[in-house]
Amino acid sequence: EAQVTQNPRYLITVTGKKLTVTCSQNMNHEYMSWYRQDPGLGLRQIYYSMNVEVTDKGDVPEGYKVSRKEKRNFPLILESPSPNQTSLYFCASRPGTGVGEQYFGPGTRLTVT
Amino acid sequence: EDQVTQSPEALRLQEGESSSLNCSYTVSGLRGLFWYRQDPGKGPEFLFTLYSAGEEKEKERLKATLTKKESFLHITAPKPEDSATYLCAVQNQGDFNKFYFGSGTKLNVKP
Numbered sequence: 001e002a003q004v005t006q007n008p009r010y011l012i013t014v015t016g017k018k019l020t021v022t023c024s025q026n027m028n029h030e031y032m033s034w035y036r037q038d039p040g041l042g043l044r045q046i047y048y049s050m051n052v053e054v055t056d057k058g059d060v061p062e063g064y065k066v067s068r069k070e071k072r073n074f075p076l077i078l079e080s081p082s083p084n085q086t087s088l089y090f091c092a093s094r095p096g097t098g099v100g101e102q103y104f105g106p107g108t109r110l111t112v113t
Numbered sequence: 114e115d116q117v118t119q120s121p122e123a124l125r126l127q128e129g130e131s132s133s134l135n136c137s138y139t140v141s142g143l144r145g146l147f148w149y150r151q152d153p154g155k156g157p158e159f160l161f162t163l164y165s166a167g168e169e170k171e172k173e174r175l176k177a178t179l180t181k182k183e184s185f186l187h188i189t190a191p192k193p194e195d196s197a198t199y200l201c202a203v204q205n206q207g208d209f210n211k212f213y214f215g216s217g218t219k220l221n222v223k224p
């Protein structure tokens with residue numbers, strides 16, 4: 001089954017404790033992206049990747065890091081999480097940079113206390 | 114700056130009562146406008162892509178239309194299973210790696 005998977009689905013952590021949210025897709029898509037979703041603000045793009053080793057900032061990249069060492073994986077790293085990063089996070093992929101709709105993962109709900 | 118505004122924020126309909134959801138956008142050059150459906154606890158699910166003013170697409174009870182300033186998602190004779198949040202997003206012609214989403218319309222269809 002074609003899908004985007006994220007782990008963990010739920011995470012509660014404390015301020016300053018480094019964490020990684022994994023994202024994997026099995027559709028051989030070149031493009032992957034991370035979003036956060038907050039009430040009243042909609043989905044906001046954090047980072048995206050056009051292909052292996054090629055990443056760029058979205059609208060809200062502060063406090064986040066990403067890497068793309070393999071085509072299928074695009075982890076999101078919070079090196080020193082803060083309470084304002086409490087949010088619902090989605091990973092998405094699409095076939096290429098210019099074409100096609102995005103396929104979204106199931107989401108990761110992160111709480112930073 | 115690219116911007117997407119959706120209205121209303123919430124919409125309550127009786128089963129069979131047709132209505133429309135609005136997505137107004139400001140973008141320097143539109144490459145594509147996307148509609149997604151999001152169920153509680155799940156990721157957005159793709160519905161339609163529209164590329165140019167005048168374009169229309171249909172799927173079951175849903176029909177999406179596009180003008181130069183806005184898009185409408187028309188829901189004809191909705192059923193309770195159409196209850197969800199509907200999201201609109203735009204892709205800029207100048208930087209089509211970025212997507213801008215509206216905050217969504219939460220639709221509740223009562224039997």
